[in-house]
Amino acid sequence: MNTIAERIYDFLKGFPPFNMITNENLLSICKSIEVHYVEKDSFIFKTNEHIKDQFYVVKDGDIGLFTELNELIDECDEGDIFGLRALMRQGNYLLSAKAIEESIVYSISSKLFDDYIATNTEASKYLMSNLVSNYRKTNNEEQHQKFLTHHAHSTTVLQDYSEELTANYTKNPIVCSLTTTIKEAAILMTENRVGSIVITKKNKPLGIITDKDIRTKIATGLFSINDSVSKIMSAPVKTYPTNITIAEAQIAMIKYRITHLCITKDGTTDSELTGILSEHDIIVIRENNASFLIKEVKRSKSVEDLKQIRLRAQNLLKRYIEQQISIIFVSKIITEINNSITIKIIENAVKSMDYPLPTSFTWLAIGSQGREEQLLLTDQDNALVFEDVSEIDLKKTKDYFLKLSKKINQDLKTVGFEFCPANMMASNSKWCLSLSQWEKQFKRWIITPDQDNLMLCTIFFDFEPVYGNKELVYKMAEGIFESISKHEIFLNHLGVNALKNPPPLSFFRQFLVEQSGEHKDQFDIKARAMMPLVDAARLLILSNNIKSHNNTILRFQKLIELEPQNKELYNDCLVAFKYLLQFRTEQGFKHDDSGRFIDLKSLNKSHRLELKNCFKAIKEIQELILVRFNLAQFL
Amino acid sequence: MIWFKKKVYPKFWNDYLIHFKGKQDTFINTLRFVVFDTETTGLNTKEDRILSIGTVAINNKVVKISDSFECYIIQDIFKTDSVKIHGILKEGNRIKISEKRAIELFLNHIENAVLIAHHAAFDVAMINAALKRMGLGKLKNRVLDLGHIYKKADINRSSKTHFSLDELAEQFKITQHDRHTASGDAYITALLFLKIIAKFKLKKEINLNDLETPISKIGLI
Numbered sequence: 001m002n003t004i005a006e007r008i009y010d011f012l013k014g015f016p017p018f019n020m021i022t023n024e025n026l027l028s029i030c031k032s033i034e035v036h037y038v039e040k041d042s043f044i045f046k047t048n049e050h051i052k053d054q055f056y057v058v059k060d061g062d063i064g065l066f067t068e069l070n071e072l073i074d075e076c077d078e079g080d081i082f083g084l085r086a087l088m089r090q091g092n093y094l095l096s097a098k099a100i101e102e103s104i105v106y107s108i109s110s111k112l113f114d115d116y117i118a119t120n121t122e123a124s125k126y127l128m129s130n131l132v133s134n135y136r137k138t139n140n141e142e143q144h145q146k147f148l149t150h151h152a153h154s155t156t157v158l159q160d161y162s163e164e165l166t167a168n169y170t171k172n173p174i175v176c177s178l179t180t181t182i183k184e185a186a187i188l189m190t191e192n193r194v195g196s197i198v199i200t201k202k203n204k205p206l207g208i209i210t211d212k213d214i215r216t217k218i219a220t221g222l223f224s225i226n227d228s229v230s231k232i233m234s235a236p237v238k239t240y241p242t243n244i245t246i247a248e249a250q251i252a253m254i255k256y257r258i259t260h261l262c263i264t265k266d267g268t269t270d271s272e273l274t275g276i277l278s279e280h281d282i283i284v285i286r287e288n289n290a291s292f293l294i295k296e297v298k299r300s301k302s303v304e305d306l307k308q309i310r311l312r313a314q315n316l317l318k319r320y321i322e323q324q325i326s327i328i329f330v331s332k333i334i335t336e337i338n339n340s341i342t343i344k345i346i347e348n349a350v351k352s353m354d355y356p357l358p359t360s361f362t363w364l365a366i367g368s369q370g371r372e373e374q375l376l377l378t379d380q381d382n383a384l385v386f387e388d389v390s391e392i393d394l395k396k397t398k399d400y401f402l403k404l405s406k407k408i409n410q411d412l413k414t415v416g417f418e419f420c421p422a423n424m425m426a427s428n429s430k431w432c433l434s435l436s437q438w439e440k441q442f443k444r445w446i447i448t449p450d451q452d453n454l455m456l457c458t459i460f461f462d463f464e465p466v467y468g469n470k471e472l473v474y475k476m477a478e479g480i481f482e483s484i485s486k487h488e489i490f491l492n493h494l495g496v497n498a499l500k501n502p503p504p505l506s507f508f509r510q511f512l513v514e515q516s517g518e519h520k521d522q523f524d525i526k527a528r529a530m531m532p533l534v535d536a537a538r539l540l541i542l543s544n545n546i547k548s549h550n551n552t553i554l555r556f557q558k559l560i561e562l563e564p565q566n567k568e569l570y571n572d573c574l575v576a577f578k579y580l581l582q583f584r585t586e587q588g589f590k591h592d593d594s595g596r597f598i599d600l601k602s603l604n605k606s607h608r609l610e611l612k613n614c615f616k617a618i619k620e621i622q623e624l625i626l627v628r629f630n631l632a633q634f635l
Numbered sequence: 636m637i638w639f640k641k642k643v644y645p646k647f648w649n650d651y652l653i654h655f656k657g658k659q660d661t662f663i664n665t666l667r668f669v670v671f672d673t674e675t676t677g678l679n680t681k682e683d684r685i686l687s688i689g690t691v692a693i694n695n696k697v698v699k700i701s702d703s704f705e706c707y708i709i710q711d712i713f714k715t716d717s718v719k720i721h722g723i724l725k726e727g728n729r730i731k732i733s734e735k736r737a738i739e740l741f742l743n744h745i746e747n748a749v750l751i752a753h754h755a756a757f758d759v760a761m762i763n764a765a766l767k768r769m770g771l772g773k774l775k776n777r778v779l780d781l782g783h784i785y786k787k788a789d790i791n792r793s794s795k796t797h798f799s800l801d802e803l804a805e806q807f808k809i810t811q812h813d814r815h816t817a818s819g820d821a822y823i824t825a826l827l828f829l830k831i832i833a834k835f836k837l838k839k840e841i842n843l844n845d846l847e848t849p850i851s852k853i854g855l856i
Contacts, residue, residue, distance in 0.1 A: 032701040
């Protein structure tokens with residue numbers, strides 16, 4: 001063994017596609033690697049040079065890929081591969097590789113590539129998908145997509161997905177040995193309040209005793225309580241692997257007429273027992289699925305009930321995220337549950353008022369809630385619009401709705417939706433207005449698009465009716481478009497606003513981390529990656545005179561329909577946004593916070609690659625906006 | 636008469652010497668360099684012994700991992716103090732070979748390459764001592780000392796004259812794995828050599844003679 005090759009091996013092992021090939025093959029590659037030191041500003045290869053018979057991996061430093069016109073196309077840092085596309089294409093290099101910082105670069109010959117990497121299906125798939133497009137579009141993702149377009153909101157979808165979830169079995173089951181007496185086993189079960197005990201030998205399951213066995217075999221006098229458990233246990237047991245789904249578990253229980261399944265490490269009886277899955281566990285899971293929770297909301301009697309349901313919804317969300325269920329689906333479900341809770345609260349609040357409603361109104365979700373993009377630690381962002389009333393009644397009517405809103409906001413808080421720190425809530429008299437007051441306000445923002453007004457536009461234009469008279473909302477939207485059509489320059493201002501956060505080109509190098517404050521040196525994924533996409537989607541959809549789509553993913557889907565010539569770019573943005581939403585939610589669960597600030601050091605290579613792809617999409621959509629809205633003169 | 640009889644040298648030694656017939660070029664881009672390091676039982680070139688040798692070659696300013704050599708040597712003399720540093724136990728699980736065999740493989744590997752080491756004089760002296768025990772002559776290769784090249788490059792303005800490998804690695808931001816294994820140190824030395832040479836190049840074209848240590852300065856450090 002060669003110590004140096006081993007070290008190179010340790011390094012490469014952390015990066016795709018090297019982590020996909022066998023250890024033996026990777027070591028063979030490492031034994032023949034060549035190591036280059038590249039001084040800052042010097043070239044590894046230049047455009048139009050004949051290709052060298054090798055590709056490169058950055059060990060340390062930063063390599064830039066430049067066009068002939070010296071335009072920076074991409075930056076490669078630790079673990080990034082370059083020069084492979086040229087190797088596959090043959091001919092001359094189309095780009096130059098130049099060290100932006102002094103770098104150490106490994107080169108791997110095409111022969112090593114052919115022998116050890118191309119022969120591995122997973123690795124070559126990975127490379128192909130990365131060379132051909134920037135995104136990994138898994139079949140799964142497409143299937144989910146198809147699935148969702150066919151049955152958008154129906155309850156069956158909700159049900160089906162929970163069937164596919166892996167079952168949450170009980171870990172650390174209660175066990176005893178073959179020589180244990182029935183009495184001792186029954187005492188163990190009673191002490192631990194369980195309905196079953198597994199008889200094991202060397203931690204492998206041999207048999208099982210359930211409450212039913214005690215009833216049918218002991219209480220009937222067939223056996224003595226001093227007999228050993230082996231006399232009455234059911235054996236052999238049915239064993240399943242840890243990733244058994246709920247549907248599979250249920251089928252097994254029905255098929256074998258049993259109520260308990262043993263979960264073992266590899267799913268066979270000859271492997272270590274890791275848990276037990278009972279019929280009761282399945283009932284609990286069912287009770288926590290989405291459609292069940294929505295039914296529970298309707299049946300709920302008190303705010304306290306709703307609070308419990310919301311907590312269960314949070315757990316459901318966590319399980320969906322853990323199991324990488326499509327984020328579109330997840331956000332739909334969570335929004336659905338949150339909305340049904342909100343509706344229930346509004347209904348109760350209306351009933352509790354001393355007087356009947358003076359006129360119709362609509363409860364609006366705004367900002368990220370209006371876009372259905374807030375999954376974690378939701379705080380309240382809402383507003384209220386009521387039908388126009390006569391001048392004389394206006395104050396009275398407004399006071400009525402303010403009182404109603406105050407109650408609704410308070411109940412939402414009790415359930416677990418925190419107050420909006422910026423007080424963007426319907427109980428704020430600024431955001432509880434009649435239809436014509438809203439229209440006037442929107443018009444004012446559109447005519448004078450200063451920094452503050454633009455910010456308000458980005459929040460309030462994404463309104464979504466949750467409860468009440470939808471007619472009012474259509475009128476509000478019409479008002480917006482009417483004002484915009486008279487003041488088209490507003491869209492240019494909104495465009496400038498959408499470009500205020502340019503994407504970082506590479507990680508770690510020019511990565512824009514926060515410079516001060518609590519989150520110093522952390523990356524603000526919301527402001528720097530998600531908002532640019534949200535802002536771009538809003539601008540483009542408004543410029544197409546569409547208000548019915550608030551959700552950023554749906555907006556990009558609609559844009560693909562409207563502008564098929566930009567399909568690829570919009571799709572890249574859509575994929576990027578889905579990834580960011582999923583990633584942020586995962587991070588939020590991991591760190592028990594909003595997931596907004598990311599510690600760069602905690603990211604693995606595949607996160608970094610995915611995020612890098614997201615930034616590419618952001619860069620391109622911003623370029624499109626710059627050109628389309630002729631913004632060069634504004635910047 | 637028996638004492639006139641020409642001494643018979645082993646074949647590997649003769650093969651080694653053949654590489655030095657004829658004139659060698661001195662362009663650093665075409666030369667084969669072998670960077671090497673020895674781990675030893677101590678600093679006394681007469682009494683102490685080589686525990687392991689590690690090398691890696693440089694050709695055309697590229698470190699060739701495939702052109703490297705690593706061996707561990709069976710010990711007759713064994714000092715427990717140095718185990719702490721090198722971690723090479725007398726009965727460690729690395730496959731070990733005899734000193735004779737190690738030297739034979741080493742010469743076979745280096746051929747007429749220009750040798751590079753950090754504090755080269757010591758490593759050369761250790762190899763020469765082993766050669767002497769085998770009744771053979773000294774190393775014939777040209778030798779470059781990394782410390783000397785560093786001073787020549789005139790990068791550092793401090794008055795210090797000796798720099799440890801650790802200090803240099805830190806200055807040139809080389810991550811240090813496997814310090815105090817012969818191969819690990821040889822690899823770090825190789826990277827340092829490339830980095831220092833690059834600084835040199837910025838100033839003027841260089842050739843081998845620019846890098847060599849004057850004979851008078853060769854001595855134990």
